[in-house]
Amino acid sequence: xxxxxxxxxxxxxxxxxxxxxxxxxxxxxxxxxxxxxxxxxxxxxxxxxxxxxxxxxxxxxxxxxxxxxxxxxxxxxxxxxxxxxxxxxxxxxxxxxxxxxxxxxxxxxxxxxxxxxxxxxxxxxxxxxxxxxxxxxxxxxxxxxxxxxxxxxxxxxxxxxxxxxxxxxxxxxxxxxxxxxxxxxxxxxxxxxxxxxxxxxxxxxxxxxxxxxxxxxxxxxxxxxxxxxxxxxxxxxxxxxxxxxxxxxxxxxxxxxxxxxxxxxxxxxxxxxxxxxxxxxxxxxxxxxxxxxxxxxxxxxxxxxxxxxxxxxxxxxxxxxxxxxxxxxxxxxxxxxxxxxxxxxxxxxxxxxxxxxxxxxxxxxxxxxxxxxxxxxxxxxxxxxxxxxxxxxxxxxxxxxxxxxxxxxxxxxxxxxxxxxxxxxx
Ligand code: 5AD
Ligand code: SF4
Numbered sequence: 478x479x480x481x482x483x484x485x486x487x488x489x490x491x492x493x494x495x496x497x498x499x500x501x502x503x504x505x506x507x508x509x510x511x512x513x514x515x516x517x518x519x520x521x522x523x524x525x526x527x528x529x530x531x532x533x534x535x536x537x538x539x540x541x542x543x544x545x546x547x548x549x550x551x552x553x554x555x556x557x558x559x560x561x562x563x564x565x566x567x568x569x570x571x572x573x574x575x576x577x578x579x580x581x582x583x584x585x586x587x588x589x590x591x592x593x594x595x596x597x598x599x600x601x602x603x604x605x606x607x608x609x610x611x612x613x614x615x616x617x618x619x620x621x622x623x624x625x626x627x628x629x630x631x632x633x634x635x636x637x638x639x640x641x642x643x644x645x646x647x648x649x650x651x652x653x654x655x656x657x658x659x660x661x662x663x664x665x666x667x668x669x670x671x672x673x674x675x676x677x678x679x680x681x682x683x684x685x686x687x688x689x690x691x692x693x694x695x696x697x698x699x700x701x702x703x704x705x706x707x708x709x710x711x712x713x714x715x716x717x718x719x720x721x722x723x724x725x726x727x728x729x730x731x732x733x734x735x736x737x738x739x740x741x742x743x744x745x746x747x748x749x750x751x752x753x754x755x756x757x758x759x760x761x762x763x764x765x766x767x768x769x770x771x772x773x774x775x776x777x778x779x780x781x782x783x784x785x786x787x788x789x790x791x792x793x794x795x796x797x798x799x800x801x802x803x804x805x806x807x808x809x810x811x812x813x814x815x816x817x818x819x820x821x822x823x824x825x826x827x828x829x830x831x832x833x834x835x836x837x838x839x840x841x842x843x844x845x846x847x848x849x850x851x852x853x854x855x856x857x858x859x860x861x862x863x864x865x866x867x868x869x870x871x872x873x874x875x876x877x878x879x880x881x882x883x884x885x886x887x888x889x890x891x892x893x894x895x896x897x898x899x900x901x902x903x
Pocket of ligand 1: 525526632633634730732770771772801802803804805806
């Protein structure tokens with residue numbers, strides 16, 4: 478039986494898809510990239526925002542016509558959305574045959590054999606011990622180190638659909654990294670909803686970062702995502718300052734610059750505390766790039782609160798910010814808040830945020846002009862076969878003249894121009 482899989486949402490889902498490919502391949506199924514050739518279509522979904530859910534439903538409604546000419550074709554909904562509303566979606570007869578919730582993936586082959594509809598009693602202890610995901614990247618790999626989240630930020634569905642935090646054993650992470658490096662993926666990002674909560678036996682997150690650098694000498698670069706500001710310890714700041722294979726970049730979601738909003742978001746830090754962490758990071762690692770997530774139009778956000786976020790953006794000057802319009806998620810604490818903002822206001826604030834960040838990002842990228850950077854070349858550039866493209870240590874896309882021989886290598890280059898997303902180098 479051949480299967481085709483599409484992934485929505487965050488990098489965690491991309492990594493989960495690699496795990497699902499490993500599970501299905503072991504059970505004798507064959508992964509194909511051509512949807513026309515597949516007997517099973519899987520959709521690994523995201524529930525963080527409503528828009529992500531709508532996109533998947535749109536995709537499934539576009540593909541269900543295939544059942545007319547191939548009645549045995551099965552459509553499987555996986556992941557957060559299956560966990561959240563899979564049962565209901567199957568009842569609604571949208572063409573979905575199976576719904577498999579988060580961390581039920583090991584049971585997927587059995588489900589397909591038994592012709593059963595839903596598998597949603599998720600095992601919150603599952604950490605897929607001894608399973609080696611099939612990484613699909615060519616030069617970069619994403620390795621999960623912990624699953625779940627205990628934080629219950631008031632807007633967020635993740636703790637409800639992904640369960641409690643649990644860490645992956647060191648031996649499994651090591652093996653995963655070693656196999657990635659052997660297959661030439663030398664830029665590895667460690668993944669988790671809250672990586673700095675990693676804890677396996679006596680091993681803390683900063684200790685894990687040190688140990689992996691020692692134990693995998695062939696690795697070029699190590700990164701991690703995502704960190705919660707409240708758990709960003711001085712130990713971690715120090716390890717970041719040590720450099721080595723650990724890259725000068727941290728993704729540190731701020732969400733809002735207003736203390737009133739931060740309290741109602743249940744983020745457990747004030748803006749001042751967040752700023753203190755930013756300063757500590759910059760003191761330890763002068764050129765560290767800091768990226769963030771921001772939410773526009775959270776319930777009860779006044780113009781003053783919103784302006785506090787804009788002024789925090791100006792003060793900190795993030796290298797990049799993922800800006801999101803607040804999306805009500807059924808079952809979360811914030812969805813019950815009475816002071817939801819009108820859609821137009823959320824949207825106009827989002828646009829203001831994006832425009833401001835664009836300016837800041839452009840300035841940040843322009844400030845690199847004249848500097849020498851290290852680029853890990855990953856591919857030809859989209860525009861020309863005479864140019865190659867890759868990333869700097871601080872997670873900026875760089876393009877430079879080059880050829881095939883540079884792909885997969887580290888090159889030194891000088892930045893000669895910049896846009897708000899790309900460094901032009903020579
Ligand atoms: N609405 C808008 N953005 C959200 N995020 C999480 N939940 C919501 C929501 N309900 C954003 C946060 C988080 C990122 C992954 O998605 O900024 O950091
Ligand atoms: Fe969601 Fe907050 Fe957990 Fe991130 S830390 S996954 S925003 S609850």
